[in-house]
Amino acid sequence: MIKNLERIKDNSLHSLVVGANEAASWIQDGMTLGLSGFTRAGDAKAVPFALVERAKKEDFKVNIFTGASLGSDIDKLLSEAGIINKRLPFQADATMRKNINAGKHLFVDQHLSHTAEMIRSGALPEIDFAIVEAISITSDGMIIPTTSVGNSLTFVSQAKNIIVEINLGHSELLEGLHDLYEPADQGEREPIPVTKVDDRIGTMGIPFDSAKIRGIVFTEHIDSPSTIVSPDFETEEIAQHLITFLREEVKAGRFTNKLAPIQSGIGSVANAVLHGMIDSEFEDLQVYSEVLQDSVFDLIDAGKVNFASACSITLSGKKMEQVYGNFEKYRDQLILRPQEITNHPEIIRRLGLIAINTALEFDIYGNVNSTHVSGTKMMNGIGGSGDFARNSRVAIFVTKSIAKGGNISSIVPFVAHVDHTEHDVDVVVTEQGYVDLRGLAPRERAELIIENCAHPHYKEQLSHYYEEALTRGGQTPHVLEKAFSFHTNLAEHGTMLEKLV
Amino acid sequence: MIKNLERIKDNSLHSLVVGANEAASWIQDGMTLGLSGFTRAGDAKAVPFALVERAKKEDFKVNIFTGASLGSDIDKLLSEAGIINKRLPFQADATMRKNINAGKHLFVDQHLSHTAEMIRSGALPEIDFAIVEAISITSDGMIIPTTSVGNSLTFVSQAKNIIVEINLGHSELLEGLHDLYEPADQGEREPIPVTKVDDRIGTMGIPFDSAKIRGIVFTEHIDSPSTIVSPDFETEEIAQHLITFLREEVKAGRFTNKLAPIQSGIGSVANAVLHGMIDSEFEDLQVYSEVLQDSVFDLIDAGKVNFASACSITLSGKKMEQVYGNFEKYRDQLILRPQEITNHPEIIRRLGLIAINTALEFDIYGNVNSTHVSGTKMMNGIGGSGDFARNSRVAIFVTKSIAKGGNISSIVPFVAHVDHTEHDVDVVVTEQGYVDLRGLAPRERAELIIENCAHPHYKEQLSHYYEEALTRGGQTPHVLEKAFSFHTNLAEHGTMLEKLV
Numbered sequence A, B: 001m002i003k004n005l006e007r008i009k010d011n012s013l014h015s016l017v018v019g020a021n022e023a024a025s026w027i028q029d030g031m032t033l034g035l036s037g038f039t040r041a042g043d044a045k046a047v048p049f050a051l052v053e054r055a056k057k058e059d060f061k062v063n064i065f066t067g068a069s070l071g072s073d074i075d076k077l078l079s080e081a082g083i084i085n086k087r088l089p090f091q092a093d094a095t096m097r098k099n100i101n102a103g104k105h106l107f108v109d110q111h112l113s114h115t116a117e118m119i120r121s122g123a124l125p126e127i128d129f130a131i132v133e134a135i136s137i138t139s140d141g142m143i144i145p146t147t148s149v150g151n152s153l154t155f156v157s158q159a160k161n162i163i164v165e166i167n168l169g170h171s172e173l174l175e176g177l178h179d180l181y182e183p184a185d186q187g188e189r190e191p192i193p194v195t196k197v198d199d200r201i202g203t204m205g206i207p208f209d210s211a212k213i214r215g216i217v218f219t220e221h222i223d224s225p226s227t228i229v230s231p232d233f234e235t236e237e238i239a240q241h242l243i244t245f246l247r248e249e250v251k252a253g254r255f256t257n258k259l260a261p262i263q264s265g266i267g268s269v270a271n272a273v274l275h276g277m278i279d280s281e282f283e284d285l286q287v288y289s290e291v292l293q294d295s296v297f298d299l300i301d302a303g304k305v306n307f308a309s310a311c312s313i314t315l316s317g318k319k320m321e322q323v324y325g326n327f328e329k330y331r332d333q334l335i336l337r338p339q340e341i342t343n344h345p346e347i348i349r350r351l352g353l354i355a356i357n358t359a360l361e362f363d364i365y366g367n368v369n370s371t372h373v374s375g376t377k378m379m380n381g382i383g384g385s386g387d388f389a390r391n392s393r394v395a396i397f398v399t400k401s402i403a404k405g406g407n408i409s410s411i412v413p414f415v416a417h418v419d420h421t422e423h424d425v426d427v428v429v430t431e432q433g434y435v436d437l438r439g440l441a442p443r444e445r446a447e448l449i450i451e452n453c454a455h456p457h458y459k460e461q462l463s464h465y466y467e468e469a470l471t472r473g474g475q476t477p478h479v480l481e482k483a484f485s486f487h488t489n490l491a492e493h494g495t496m497l498e499k500l501v
């Protein structure tokens, strides 16, 4: 077994070093595990792998709570092994998704700022084991996380037992990057003192009760690279429309060229859109986000972004090499915080963020579906999109106007699942154009959304629906028996298009 | 004209006293008015009445922004007069509702904590005239509001012109009740320092720029009484189930008998449910709410509630007499704040409220419709229900399981409009029973909601839907072509029931 005891600066803990298999053997049927990990970054790896091995010879089931999605195929392996009872609050794995949608195990989709609060208040099962990846353990009793913080602070403070995975694959240069702050119980709590993107308010590591440390495992398995694809014609168009919108905001005197701190969601589209700002006139930008994808580092390199706060760093393989190979260059421009703080309504509203997230589909009234393909099949989860959209100063949703070669219109009469209601959506953007929905009534929204955002192939079909709906009246006119006709068409005929164009 | 110049303690303003007709004559076509008023309390009355008179002889249209709904039939009269272009953020008038649903004027439904923020940041049209009801104007330049605060602070700070309506019908004893605090711009803002329900953080009145005061009008028209109806068998049952839920929370160690500060929504159901706590074991309660209805004062009288913070006091005629006739008794147990503060996510989350709001309907997965009858016709608006549900510690929605003599089931396969998503709804209660949804996956939710909350007449129909949906699979199984079958049945046959029982 690879190990490096210098990473455990409190010598009294050296005796707790064990192999991953031994640590995995402590987990019992029915337990709840709190794993570090957020969008493929900083996930506990060795013990989950060992648990999957154990499952080959033994029947047991556990609840898996994390920060967000895991990498290294851990969600896939856990799901295939059949040892998951309940998974929360987010995942993004194709196999796990399939098993969730087949009803093979339960998945609870939560706002990412809510999980820690629910654990502390006892509204979720108690955490039996926190299993968290670390760079090191300090001599003064702190676990230094790696490339994400996620819910690890709360898992460690609330769990009955703690297993630390020290990952030698991460550079010790990451030390000093993190800022750990956990609010007191509700009702006993002071304001969270972040008032600027770069405020440090906590400790550089996760404090722990050493009596709860059951074991320390070594690994050197590095994070999985992200799987985002490069900008394409449509995402570049989306970026241009977004820039036009922001430029108009500056013209109207609502922002300066420094804009406001930016949050940008996960996935290829959001990454590409943010990347598009490289050639814009905006400057001295700050990022207060959840995940830092490649584009944030491109913007730092281009001198456009001067500070970025988030809860994980999730990069492509190439970008990982560049960033971690030159980490001294970036260190002073970064903070990693718990997801409860990056996504906290208090701070998002105080800072007045510009939030850019990706929709699967939105409807003619501006309701957004971020999670359920055709209303029933879970994609990934709502993630932080609700935390940000509800509380930001400008909540922007982007998506391509069509998917699957045009068989799907991402603008529909009625979204088949609502994650963000019309009250929470300020601006919608597709490669066709954008609509600023602020202060618009539903009937005003519908006309503009169809006109500016829908794909030309679907405009007429959407207009027909809306015109028929108008004959029925109402604040939000609908023809309920046809509200999901786009989706049922797709299920029956493989396309949402009513007639071939 | 009735007047009492002693209520204007700054003598230099005496010359600005005018009649309501004159003040109304300043309003021009296309203007935006910011009126005081929140759930029938503290609304500007004289100038709106005069405006309605003027409309008999003249064509013009204005935008009407308020705190929330108005009393004294003002919304009805304005709507009938045909002088409204756009109304926001809430209304609760039968005539206005009809006109909105007929498309006669526009209505923008907003989270009540959002409007002030959007006005300050320039995302809504500028306020030409703030017209706010007051008890008095102090010698040091403050307008003392009456029975509500609403958005008046922001209207006054942002408007180009201000008209004050001094209402002699309100007792001067209300002075000292209010606590006015306006956050700085987003990005420049300190934490809002409320950490306890009874914290005072601002001034006792609304500071104003005297150069913007165009006129001062006197009136003695008192607030309209509320129209809530008394508890009935069903609401008493709902109250009992709610108490059972809270009792279980105490048993589980998640709360003490003091619970947490309570928010309770508008309407008859929420009032009756809160009233039901009079005979419970809970004590030393605090209220951090939006509107104080009769039941809060019943609870204060019974020694159950020791402090209540809100943004308006909306009472029945009888209760008004009792409360305002003995106001010295209640004064020290009350604070009235701007709706931006009563409904602010920062504070709701910090205090960890128990939020009780009324649904029109909820679905088998826990999504809630608070606003749109059959998905299209506006009832009142989302009000503060979203602010509270999203950010409270426990978000409870109550409703009777059936409406309209049983022709409507308030539990449906898919709500025809989503105001609160499954992510924001913790507990649902009907007179049949309750479900604690926290930590449950959609498939777990559906079974329990049908079993515990649906009316016996609709259980089988709902179960059939759910069973068919299960054959299609998914995280949130649905039969999209039948998802709104309850609603389309109602439209076609006058009942949601498939076969008569």
Ligand SMILES: CC(C)(COP(=O)(O)OP(=O)(O)OC[C@H]1O[C@@H](n2cnc3c(N)ncnc32)[C@H](O)[C@@H]1OP(=O)(O)O)[C@@H](O)C(=O)NCCC(=O)NCCS
Residues within 6 Å of the ligand: A264, A265, A266, A267, A268, A269, A270, A290, A291, A357, A358, A359, A360, A361, A370, A371, A373, A374, A379, A380, A381, A382, A383, A384, A385, A400, A402, A403, A404, A408, A409, A410
């Ligand atoms: C919505 C989300 C899935 C988009 O991801 P993305 O990588 O940017 O977007 P893509 O356009 O590549 O779409 C992903 C897939 O969804 C499909 N898709 C897109 N729109 C669709 C629609 N309306 N209906 C069905 N499928 C659709 C795409 O075809 C693609 O399918 P594929 O994987 O088989 O190629 C992703 O952003 C997400 O999970 N969001 C929710 C969580 C969130 O917003 N977090 C933000 C805070 S970090």
Ligand SMILES: CC(C)(COP(=O)(O)OP(=O)(O)OC[C@H]1O[C@@H](n2cnc3c(N)ncnc32)[C@H](O)[C@@H]1OP(=O)(O)O)[C@@H](O)C(=O)NCCC(=O)NCCS
Residues within 6 Å of the ligand: B264, B265, B266, B267, B268, B269, B270, B290, B291, B357, B358, B359, B360, B361, B370, B371, B373, B374, B379, B380, B381, B382, B383, B384, B385, B400, B402, B403, B404, B408, B409, B410
């Ligand atoms: C939902 C709401 C309308 C309920 O009001 P209420 O007075 O407690 O409830 P009631 O049971 O008397 O219902 C009001 C009406 O809706 C009807 N109704 C109830 N459920 C219905 C349903 N599922 N479909 C159609 N109509 C329904 C009732 O029959 C009643 O009709 P009537 O006025 O013709 O008699 C009200 O609470 C509201 O507007 N909520 C949204 C705003 C909010 O929650 N604010 C909270 C923060 S203050």
